[in-house]
Amino acid sequence: EAGVAQSPRYKIIEKRQSVAFWCNPISGHATLYWYQQILGQGPKLLIQFQNNGVVDDSQLPKDRFSAERLKGVDSTLKIQPAKLEDSAVYLCASRKTFGTANHEAFFGQGTRLTVV
């Protein structure tokens, strides 16, 4: 079974530029998460989708971050404009169903963003 695919693996941009990350979850997984992980810290949830609907985006900085999952499969996360403090690894994860307690979330390798 293919895992969660993310691209690009690495991105370096200047502050005030825009950047987009792409995630292809495991086939059939209805729930998709985007996390931001700053070096030395645990992942922080940015947004959670159930199919193509947003379940939780309470910690997404909506003035500069946006995410979509138009057909309930692939997802993109965009930052516009980027700030220095956005430097982090952006992790995408997917989970099979909305309900059952023991279904694990599978993570991609992440995209490491450096803003200079």
Add this chain to the structure above:
Amino acid sequence: TQLLEQSPQFLSIQEGENLTVYCNSSSVFSSLQWYRQEPGEGPVLLVTVVTGGEVKKLKRLTFQFGDARKDSSLHITAAQPGDTGLYLCAGRAAGNKLTFGGGTRVLVKP
């Protein structure tokens, strides 16, 4: 906001020693998961605990969920260099929201 605090933040031990990592919260979670993350990779699930007081063993790793489902611990017996990594606890709340702790970085020296 539900917060999970992990302690210690960093642990360096010699091969063969034991270690314990703690995960504490003031909130109740329906389940709690432990992940291990290696550099350049995403977190990988080790275990899920669901019932208060539950103890699960995975080879040399023992996981415990507190009776009140607010805290958990991970104990590693006879640690090996391959156990080196970032250990993360994550609590699952309503709506399948997964909230992670800050992580404990473990270094096992040969």
